[in-house]
Every structure is written in structure tokens, then in C-alpha cells.
Amino acid sequence: MAEQTESSKAEYHGDGQYNADIVAKHYNQLQESGREARTESRIFYMRNFNNWIKSVLIGETLQTLKKERGHRGIAVLDLCSGKGGDLLKWKKGDIARLVCTDIAGTSVEQSEVRYKEMLNRERHKDQVFTAEFITADCTKVRLREMYKDPNMKLDLCSCQFSFHYCFESLPQAQMMLQNAVENLQLGGYFIGSTPHAQELVHRLRESPDMSFGNEVYRVTFDLPDKENIPLFGAKYNFHLEGVVDCPEFLVFFPVLIKLAEEYGMKLRFKKTFADYFNEQIENQEHRVLLSRMQALEPYPPEKDTEPMGLKDTDYKSADEFLQEAQQRESSDDRYRSRPQKIGTLSKAEWEAITLYCVFAFQKVKDMKTGETWSGSEVLSVEGQEDVSSVDSKRKRPLDKASTSDVTEEDVSSEGVDSKRKRPLNEATPSDVIEEKVAKSS
Numbered sequence: 001m002a003e004q005t006e007s008s009k010a011e012y013h014g015d016g017q018y019n020a021d022i023v024a025k026h027y028n029q030l031q032e033s034g035r036e037a038r039t040e041s042r043i044f045y046m047r048n049f050n051n052w053i054k055s056v057l058i059g060e061t062l063q064t065l066k067k068e069r070g071h072r073g074i075a076v077l078d079l080c081s082g083k084g085g086d087l088l089k090w091k092k093g094d095i096a097r098l099v100c101t102d103i104a105g106t107s108v109e110q111s112e113v114r115y116k117e118m119l120n121r122e123r124h125k126d127q128v129f130t131a132e133f134i135t136a137d138c139t140k141v142r143l144r145e146m147y148k149d150p151n152m153k154l155d156l157c158s159c160q161f162s163f164h165y166c167f168e169s170l171p172q173a174q175m176m177l178q179n180a181v182e183n184l185q186l187g188g189y190f191i192g193s194t195p196h197a198q199e200l201v202h203r204l205r206e207s208p209d210m211s212f213g214n215e216v217y218r219v220t221f222d223l224p225d226k227e228n229i230p231l232f233g234a235k236y237n238f239h240l241e242g243v244v245d246c247p248e249f250l251v252f253f254p255v256l257i258k259l260a261e262e263y264g265m266k267l268r269f270k271k272t273f274a275d276y277f278n279e280q281i282e283n284q285e286h287r288v289l290l291s292r293m294q295a296l297e298p299y300p301p302e303k304d305t306e307p308m309g310l311k312d313t314d315y316k317s318a319d320e321f322l323q324e325a326q327q328r329e330s331s332d333d334r335y336r337s338r339p340q341k342i343g344t345l346s347k348a349e350w351e352a353i354t355l356y357c358v359f360a361f362q363k364v365k366d367m368k369t370g371e372t373w374s375g376s377e378v379l380s381v382e383g384q385e386d387v388s389s390v391d392s393k394r395k396r397p398l399d400k401a402s403t404s405d406v407t408e409e410d411v412s413s414e415g416v417d418s419k420r421k422r423p424l425n426e427a428t429p430s431d432v433i434e435e436k437v438a439k440s441s
């Protein structure tokens with residue numbers, strides 16, 4: 001396993017060692033909970049739902065890559081790979097090569113052990129992808145210099161639930177982005193999931209103080225005022241029941257899009273988890289996976305089982321939905337004896353889930369040679385944001401600018417999910433989930 005070297009440390013330009021240490025310590029100490037403990041967790045279904053989102057995003061991107069360039073060995077960088085939670089997804093995706101990297105050394109060691117165990121279970125070991133594991137602060141050191149082969153060509157970089165750590169400063173965001181994309185082939189993808197800055201700011205502005213949340217999550221901003229939010233270093237503490245309790249930073253997408261352009265990357269899509277779910281659940285395979293991964297809570301719960309959330313507040317919309325369905329179906333003999341059961345999520349979990357978005361960038365230009373990608377544009381361009389605002393409206397350099405310089409409109413208008421009338425945090429699972437799942441059953 002490669003360790004962070006003195007020479008690579010010298011690449012560090014920022015001043016946020018304090019936050020990096022907190023984050024690394026937090027994730028290193030986080031115990032890998034057994035299956036039983038996970039099942040009992042208040043956010044059991046939310047964790048499974050998030051895992052489903054990752055599975056679908058990774059699976060769809062690998063399929064796109066294979067369609068665009070055939071089935072030759074795919075090489076992947078799992079940026080901020082944690083304890084290797086996505087190893088099985090890479091195996092299922094039949095990739096050829098994987099690089100896992102994370103700031104938390106203990107997590108990297110655990111992921112390497114997990115990989116070796118996975119390999120040992122295989123009869124045909126040579127059919128499983130090869131892997132290397134690197135401990136590094138990906139916002140401060142250049143990963144390329146730590147690869148076994150610095151010229152290795154990658155097809156995909158996946159950064160799940162982690163990109164937000166780099167928006168502490170402009171140099172850190174640039175280094176993370178460079179790490180994500182510099183070894184990508186033309187046509188290669190950079191995908192990820194991250195908190196949705198516009199939604200976070202929307203909820204912050206609705207709150208009477210600098211904090212908002214519910215029984216499963218809490219976000220507390222460390223900012224002097226709600227209106228003039230800096231583009232980098234907009235720090236908040238994110239607490240998620242038993243899983244996360246760390247400083248994070250808002251990722252303003254118009255800024256990210258602009259930075260990514262400098263590396264030849266073009267945004268293919270950015271979607272809220274709610275919109276992405278809505279879109280992907282139309283696919284039968286994804287519906288089957290949703291059920292296999294236990295990503296929704298059966299409701300009403302089985303006999304002698306309590307619901308995960310609070311009966312009175314968390315399942316109002318599920319109850320309304322069941323009542324309406326019952327009324328609709330009471331006139332139809334076919335449904336009379338059928339017990340009414342749906343898949344849902346407690347309101348508290350849904351409020352936490354709807355803080356996130358998924359994104360995909362594609363390398364469309366090699367900045368060294370000027371060569372451009374001429375492949376088919378298979379992924380949708382929905383969610384493309386107007387990046388002209390970053391340049392035209394900005395009066396100050398990026399690292400000194402604030403949301404009022406560039407993203408006032410984005411920040412205030414994007415708190416509403418495109419397909420719904422209610423703001424995301426007021427919407428309930430019934431707006432999205434029950435309808436879809438009922439349709440599929």
C-alpha cells in the first residue's frame with residue numbers, strides 16, 4: 001500500500017489541516033457495524049436507498065462506457081473509497097483494474113483486506129479486477145505520482161459521498177478535480193454523489209437560526225451570515241445518526257462546472273436524488289434491485305414489528321396513499337382480499353436523502369493535445385447549468401467571491417425539485433416513492 005510521502009505532501013497549498021485531521025480521525029474510528037447492528041439502525045432503509053443510488057449510477061455509467069467503446073478492460077479510480085463499500089459493485093461491473101484511495105489509513109487497510117477476502121472466495125482469481133490501495137489526502141497531493149503506473153489510463157472516476165470535503169479552498173478543489181480527471185481517457189467519466197448546495201442553503205434560509213435537521217440528521221453552519229456565503233470554505237457540520245459527524249463544505253455547481261472545464265470536462269447531468277430515483281425506477285431491473293437491497297421500508301410493518309420512524313409523523317403520506325388506494329380499489333373485486341402494503345421511507349429519512357444529488361462529467365477535450373471527444377452523447381444533458389453566470393457576474397476572483405457574486409439565482413431558486421410543487425424538505429416520500437412502487441407492484 002502506498003503511503004503519503006514527504007515529497008507528495010509538498011504539493012499542499014491550502015491551510016485546512018485541522019479539518020482534514022478531524023475527518024480522517026472520524027472515519028478511521030468509525031466501526032464497521034455487523035449486519036445485525038445495521039438492520040437495527042434507525043437509518044437502515046436510508047443507507048440501503050443511498051447504496052441503491054450508487055449501484056444504479058455506477059452500473060449505468062459502466063454500461064454507457066461499454067456501449068461507447070466496447071468491452072475492453074475498464075480501469076476505475078474510486079476516489080475517497082472509504083472501507084471499500086463499492087468493491088462488489090466493481091466486481092459486478094466486470095471492470096479490469098481499480099485504484100482505491102482515501103485519507104483514512106485504517107479504512108484503506110480494511111478495504112484492502114476486503115478485496116483480498118473477495119479474491120480468496122473466487123475460483124477464477126484471474127477473472128477478478130486487480131487493485132491498488134493508496135492512503136492520501138486527495139485534496140492536497142497529486143495521486144498520479146503515487147500510482148504504480150503514473151501513465152495509467154482510466155475510464156472512470158467515482159467519488160461517492162465525498163467530493164464536498166475539497167471545497168474548503170480553491171487549491172484543494174483544484175487538486176481533487178485534477179486527481180479525479182487527469183488520467184481519464186477522452187470520453188471517460190467522472191461521477192459522484194454529494195450534498196446539494198442549493199438545497200442546503202434553501203433549508204438554512206428557512207431556518208430561524210444557523211441549523212436545521214430532524215431526528216436522523218442535523219446540519220449546523222459555521223458562517224457569519226446567511227446571505228453572503230463564500231464559494232469555498234462554506235463550512236457546516238453534518239451529523240447523520242451513527243454514520244457521519246464531520247465538517248463539510250458547500251459545493252457550488254456553477255463553480256465546479258467552470259473548474260472542470262479547465263480540465264476538459266463537461267457536465268452531462270446533475271440531478272437531485274429524488275429526480276434520479278424518479279427516472280431510474282422506470283427501469284424494471286432497478287426496481288428489482290431496489291427490493292433486493294431493501295431500500296424501502298415495508299409499510300404497514302409486519303405483525304409484531306414497529307416502524308422505523310414515528311408512527312404519527314413519519315408515515316402520514318403513506319397512510320394517505322393507502323387510504324386513497326383502498327377507496328379506489330374497494331369497488332373492484334380483484335383487490336378486495338389483497339392486503340395493502342407499500343414500500344416507503346420515513347419522512348425523517350426522506351428529508352435527509354433529499355439533501356443529495358448525483359452528477360456525471362465526461363472528458364470531452366484533452367487539454368494537452370487539444371484532441372476532442374467525438375463519441376455519441378449517450379447520457380442526457382438535463383441539469384446543465386448556466387455557467388456563464390460565473391464569469392459574467394463575478395466581480396472578484398473565484399476564491400474571494402461569494403454566492404452573491406455568482407450564484408444568487410441558483411441558490412434561491414433550486415430548492416424546489418423540478419417535478420414537484422413543494423420544496424424538497426417539505427415533500428414526502430409519497431410525492432415520489434409510493435406512486436412509483438405502487439405502479440411497479
Ligand SMILES: C[S@@+](CC[C@H](N)C(=O)[O-])C[C@H]1O[C@@H](n2cnc3c(N)ncnc32)[C@H](O)[C@@H]1O
Nearest residue numbers: 027080081082085102103104137138160162165
Ligand atoms: C461518507 S464516506 C464515503 C466512502 C465511500 N466513497 C462510500 O461511498 O462508501 C467519505 C469518505 O471520504 C474520505 N475523505 C474525506 N476527506 C478526504 C480527503 N481529503 N482525501 C481523501 N479522502 C477523504 C473519508 O475518509 C471517507 O472515507
